[in-house]
Amino acid sequence: MNHTVRVRYAPSPTGEPHLGNIRTALFNWLYARGQGGSFIVRVEDTDQERLVPGALNSILDALLWLGLDWDEGPTDDGKGNKGAFGPYFQSQRLPLYHQHTERLVASGSAYRCFCSSARLDAIRRAQQQQKLPPGYDRLCRDMPEDERRRRLDSGEPSVVRFRVPLEGATTVHDIVRGEVTWENRLLDDFIILKSDTFPTYHLASVVDDHVMQISHVMRAEEWLPSTPRHLMLYYALGWAPPKFAHLPMILGADRSKLSKRHGATSVLEYRTQGFLPDALLNFLTLLGWSLDDKTDVISRADLVRHFSLDRITKAAAIFNAEKLTWMNGVYVRAMSPQALAEQMLPFLERQEADGGLPNDIPMPLDRSYLLRIVPLVQERLKLLSESAELTGFFFQEHLAYDASLLVQKGMDAAATANALRQSSQRLAALSSWDTATLEALFRPLADELGIKTGQLFGAVRVAVTGRTATPPLFQTMEALGKERCMARIALAIDSLKP
């Protein structure tokens, strides 16, 4: 039995919240929530040069949007800390890393190295030319102590490297992959403390995972090759390592690491494209995990309840946006009209250039009118960003369409104009304006005019909406209201004049 599950998501604030990274966060979160454990966010900001202003806020924003709340980590605004094991920014924990580095040096597990970047580059180049495995040549590994001390005292820049055993092997018992073993002699003496006195990822993550009492390290598969280094650090520090689970990667359509050229990679882009957080969450979970042989749509609560490490897939998954879009439609249809209207509003009210309604439509929109429209478009909407496209004609003052669209198959302009005139006359006499009344009027009218219902409805549909594909005609007309419909039909008749 797991005593206390403590898992962490350890983003580095160097860019947008990538789908792959967030999927890792999601698995950690699901496991923590399902096990009654803690989900911790730790900011790995040990590379001063790659820090991107605002990146952390984007990442936290993405987590918050998806509903992945954390128990410990930065505060929601990214400025402070919350939790008993803080601070959760590695840049604020330097003394801790220095302390453990000293221990490793003192015990002989690590050593000062004075090799310059220039020399390192040179040996790497030489190794590549000779087709040798790249890696540090251990020049400083056996430097006499007095020389080491002298150069350090003189202020010569240095790093600290881990003294990797020359023999033996290191084995990790990975939860998803089983036993994986590396020969120690194939690993070089990696740097644990940089010359700017910041730790590398290897040291910092090991120290923090231990000190923060992390029980399971779940991270992307790309970390698997550095796991033996981490294990060596745990052993040298005298600590018991946590359990490891390396998650399958998410790849683009061409099977390479998901990147910009495969389309949107930032979770935030999916938000602006009109995906629902629950749909994305559901979809992302199924990229690398499954409940059984038939379940695709599964609620957040059930995900939390059923998520398990032993059903995580080993093979990398290709991100298939088409299925995500379908799934989003499923979630859209499952919403209450009120909730959907709420979600659609910002998409409708944003700038026309950003996919919103035309700029000449008065904002804010009439909410009760929108609420009458939403049920008509709900099952036709897959992405919230399609809102304006689908509902525009309900709001536009003037419809712009090609008059030839009014003329249905088997009809001509004169017949169409006549049908619309007849329609207009009958409609004018109507005292109530609802779907049933309208249908009762139009069906017999088609008969009288000697045309098919499809022909009549088609002409009226275009007249009233400017489009050939719309929600059901009479419901649409009811929502539009008599005044708008009458005016639009009149305009349509005009446009048919030779």
Added chain:
RNA sequence: GCCCCCAUCGUCUAGCUGGCCUAGGACGCCACCCUUUCAAGGUGGAGACCAGGGGUUCGAAUCCCCUUGGGGGCACCA
């Protein structure tokens, strides 16, 4: 080049301790039904000789080995 991981329909996957698989579900695709258009929904279909080859076994998609293919890693980046 070296190390590591992976391998079932185009894609996500079920298949975990071998027989219930002449391989199941979903997306997408194609028909048909419903229907005033578009959707949604319903029904049916095409689509994987389980990467290939060897074994083990009475019997393998399921276990083992090899090959091939794909991916990842080899920084004073994470």
